[in-house]
Amino acid sequence: MEIRRGVWQVRADDALMKELDGWRSQGRLLQFTFDRGLASAYGADLIGPGSYRLNTLLNLIRRQGVLSQAHIPHHFFYEPNIRRKVVTSSSSGERAYVLTSSSLYGQYLQLELLAEARGLQKKESLHTVTVNLSSGEILKFPLPAHLIQGGGVDPALVVKRKCSLKNAYLSAAAHVAGAIAEQGQEWAQEALESMAAETEKLNAFFQGRSDSAEYEAKLQELQRRMQPVLAIDAVRGAVIYAPLFRYRLVVVDAQARERTKTVTYDPIANLHELDQ
């Protein structure tokens, strides 16, 4: 609540204060403001770029949400249209009838990746990549955020994933590395040039002693400092259950022979998958 103009007050319990200020802290009333003048006048915590309280809050928030789950409900998609699409497209020159249908969920892994390009300077960038855990493919577009709802789904309705989490992560990281490479490699070029100049100086200093342990150590120091490296790590992830429509079809060919087949349609990836 706003206890005076521009100063807010909130009750923080013991657990929250320990998270914010360390293990010795106890629950108390936190007063905060966005105004530097009010902060010093009333002793309220300042919330602003670089302020202690904002940093503790950001740190607390960033420790949360490591792995979450969400889903896109089936009803966002108009099933009769999908059924028509499946029936017509899977029976070229043949007639198909739907025997049974079911609504299932496929798994997508959304990863937030932090890429650090370290050359002479360090540049950080965040990338959100979604991997289809059925096919292992990277989704080329972001999942429509307005369709996603928090929470999981009935596990019995979830189709088993075919791609391991590790492989999904590796391909997501490779995707990000590729995207960064496309942006240009000047940062690496610059670092390599500086490193070459420094190595030359080092060689001049260690003239005739280039097999010494000291030379080796200094060379390693130099590489540690200047070698261009792109480091990618997953910061957090979420499993998103996307709707799948599965149909068991009877297909009748021109010779009136019947056979059955199962088709799974993924409206997100717009894929048909022939199971059998």
Place this chain on the structure above:
Amino acid sequence: MLQFVPCFTGPTHKQESPTVLQEDSAGLYKVEIRGTSFKRILSHWRAKRWDGWSWYQLAKRADSLATAQNRSAGLLAVEHLQERWAQTGVVPYEHQIRTAERVIHEMQGQAILADEVGLGKTIEAGLILKEYILRGLAKKVLILTPASLVWQWYHELYEKFGITAGIQRTQWDWQFADILIASIDTAKREPHASIVSSLIYDLVIVDEAHKLKNSSTASYRFVNSIQKKYCLMLTATPVQNDLKELYNLIGLIKPGQLGSYQSFKARFMEDKRTPKNPTELRKLLDQVMIRNRRDEGQVRFTARIVHPLVISLDPKEQDIYNRVTEFVKAQGRRTGLSNMLPLITLQREVCSSFLATALTLEKMMGNMQGPELEQAAALLKNLAEVKQNSKCDALERLVSQIDDKAIIFTEYKASQEYIRYRLEKAGYRTLAFDGSLSRGKKQWVRHMFQREAQFLVSTESGGEGLNFQFCNQVINYDLPWNPMRLEQRIGRVHRLGQTRDVHIYNLITKGTVEEHIMYLLHQKINMFESIIGELDAILLHLNLGKSFESELMKIFLEHERSDRIKESLDQIAEQILQGRAEIEASSWEGLL
């Protein structure tokens, strides 16, 4: 409402070092796919620990905010420290910020910070350290300083940069503390040296780096053996007698910057004190060394005005002072110079207050026997009988003339309480400030002093850490024997942000050891008016920093006559003045 998941694991929570899942090459650079955080995600998956979707989205926004902050081209540290600096009254100089920017953006974290004394090399190093921590480029940091500066570094880093460093005490500390402050003399000895050399540091800071000017010393070899990514050397005197010293120092941070020694000699040395091709040499030095000068006009301090107030003791007080001094001398002669600390304390306390002397004497009596004990008991009885306190009377007279806030410094808690009792009785509002106060309480007392009370009575330990630029009167109720401690006292008010001249009142009791101390500090070495930070550099240069008090005590024990004491003090002053001259001469005009 969002429910958070407690993640805090206790005070010893440590981060894992990054693990690399896969390494690849992308043409010019290496690609490391790390598994540190991914493992955390996997463990959540296996434990079916799902965080709420709202937390996930909020955390993503927090990540974006943090990453955007890190993309700033200037110094993140300046923005992050604004709030702390406003609280502690720190105002960084422009040259300090510029230096930090140059070291980070142009010198890749390898530099000699060679500012002239008093320009704040420690602040520059702290800024650079904070910046590297904020950018995630430095985690394992080692700060090597002379033993006498370890605590000073600790306080500076904590108060001004919010960095809680460890102080090295055992051999286990090297590995377990991420940011460690250590005495270089301890670190270079075994088993410490081997442990330090086996570790990889992100940043190493060496204070008083001129001690590494000789490449054949153990200190030089030790620092050279440390594996480090970034390295800062702090010295006001990068070269003193020989250009080779400069070559050696640069060889520690950037070997080869000046070529091999033979080529350096041929290209840049006329003889060991005269540089050849100074323009070319300066160009090379500019790439690794930053030297800011006082006369460049960036730093302006207000004046220090010293008022010595000589107080005569009444005959009874003088008599008891003489008897305590005699007792101290007799004890000193008997026990020798090795066990001097209690005697130094007693001799200093008798100039401060008899109450403090009595308390120390009572403690000392626990280890005494026979006639010695009887003598001490008699002395204690006499001390208790003295009701007069000429020094405190003089203090009362002085404060009645000061129509402003003042900090009264004393070395002893007993004196502090007595002063407060007397001033409160006389109707003044006083506050006590000492080392036993928590950080929060210190802030509160500072605030109360600024708003309410007229006098702050502070002990020595309370003098470190906080700044009181809103006050410009310092009263030294008693004088510390170590000039560096005296400088710390004055430095609380006489620093950047002080807009008025600072008045320093020294209460000196006539016919006591204080007279000699004042003679040395004020008349001989002009301590009170000298440039900030100059004296500690000189004392360190002369290796006198820690032993200064013992040196003085030796003189007082050895000599009875006042003129002989003065002669010995003159010799010390001569050494200090010579040290100052050496430091000044070492500026190598035109080159540095």
